[in-house]
Amino acid sequence: MADAVLGIIGGSGIYDLPGLENSEWISVESPWGEPSDQVRVGSIEGLKIVFLPRHGRGHVYSPTTINYRANIDVMKRCGVTDLLSVSACGSLKEEHAPGTFVLVDQFIDRTIAREKSFFGTGCVAHVSMATPVSPKLVEAVAAAAEAEDLAYSKGGTYLAMEGPQFSSLAESHLYRTWGCDVIGMTNMPEAKLAREAEICYATIAMVTDYDSWHPDHGEVDIQAIIKVLHDNAENAQRLVARVARDLPRQHQSCPAGSDTALEFAFMTAPEKRDPALVAKLDAVAGRVLNRPS
Numbered sequence: 001m002a003d004a005v006l007g008i009i010g011g012s013g014i015y016d017l018p019g020l021e022n023s024e025w026i027s028v029e030s031p032w033g034e035p036s037d038q039v040r041v042g043s044i045e046g047l048k049i050v051f052l053p054r055h056g057r058g059h060v061y062s063p064t065t066i067n068y069r070a071n072i073d074v075m076k077r078c079g080v081t082d083l084l085s086v087s088a089c090g091s092l093k094e095e096h097a098p099g100t101f102v103l104v105d106q107f108i109d110r111t112i113a114r115e116k117s118f119f120g121t122g123c124v125a126h127v128s129m130a131t132p133v134s135p136k137l138v139e140a141v142a143a144a145a146e147a148e149d150l151a152y153s154k155g156g157t158y159l160a161m162e163g164p165q166f167s168s169l170a171e172s173h174l175y176r177t178w179g180c181d182v183i184g185m186t187n188m189p190e191a192k193l194a195r196e197a198e199i200c201y202a203t204i205a206m207v208t209d210y211d212s213w214h215p216d217h218g219e220v221d222i223q224a225i226i227k228v229l230h231d232n233a234e235n236a237q238r239l240v241a242r243v244a245r246d247l248p249r250q251h252q253s254c255p256a257g258s259d260t261a262l263e264f265a266f267m268t269a270p271e272k273r274d275p276a277l278v279a280k281l282d283a284v285a286g287r288v289l290n291r292p293s
């Protein structure tokens with residue numbers, strides 16, 4: 001097994017990761033275009049860490065304009081084996097109060113205006129998303145939350161909406177009837193692309209508000225969200241640092257098949273593959289596409 005490398009994609013309110021040893025911001029080029037920012041590369045007790053602010057420093061990119069493919073490609077180029085998303089979200093259930101970390105295990109993708117796959121004409125591939133998060137990574141986060149005495153909830157469904165506007169009351173009620181736990185705007189297609197890139201993925205969904213459905217809470221208010229984010233940023237950073245300290249230094253093979261997702265995924269016959277697309281896939285799919293036959 002290879003050395004583990006922990007990637008962290010910081011969401012709203014998380015634009016840097018203090019506490020890394022020997023760290024520096026570096027630029028990593030991607031054939032998929034501009035990533036959200038440079039990455040901060042460093043280590044925690046010998047574990048390599050690669051941090052990327054999802055919206056860029058200064059919150060430049062909206063959920064729709066983030067180049068998710070470039071971000072995941074850059075993580076892969078940096079050797080990331082395990083990727084943690086730290087994301088602000090609204091709560092769709094009474095029990096997920098603001099300040100709680102929900103370790104989701106399912107997603108419903110309602111986004112409509114994003115590039116969702118590395119593959120396409122000239123190199124078609126299909127991966128399973130039945131189990132979209134890596135169970136071992138979720139366990140590692142849950143253990144870290146226990147150790148740090150942080151309020152968390154294990155399991156749950158994240159509804160990914162396009163945004164940037166928040167949901168209408170009718171939408172918020174609808175997603176509750178679907179059994180969703182939290183709502184956000186960014187974890188899809190990120191989780192799909194991580195799976196295509198054979199990277200283990202898990203989400204720490206930081207609840208910031210009750211979306212619009214709760215009779216005792218008003219409409220979603222960005223100022224209130226920013227305050228909750230601000231109050232919880234230190235907890236999120238403590239949680240991530242604990243995961244890093246305790247994560248096994250050898251990457252553990254994924255029971256959900258994240259690290260072998262492409263093994264039998266390709267449909268396009270080798271002689272029909274588009275060489276330009278195959279070249280762009282060097283990092284994401286080189287393990288399978290460029291294997292000597």
Ligand SMILES: CSC[C@H]1O[C@H](OP(=O)(O)O)[C@H](O)[C@@H]1O
Binds near residue numbers: 063225
């Ligand atoms: C600041 S509220 C809306 C914004 O926050 C979440 O982003 P992220 O997942 O990157 O923390 C949500 O999805 C919206 O993009």
Ligand SMILES: Nc1ncnc2[nH]cnc12
Binds near residue numbers: 166167208
């Ligand atoms: N209520 C909400 N809906 C969508 N994204 C969010 N991010 C934080 N709160 C949210």
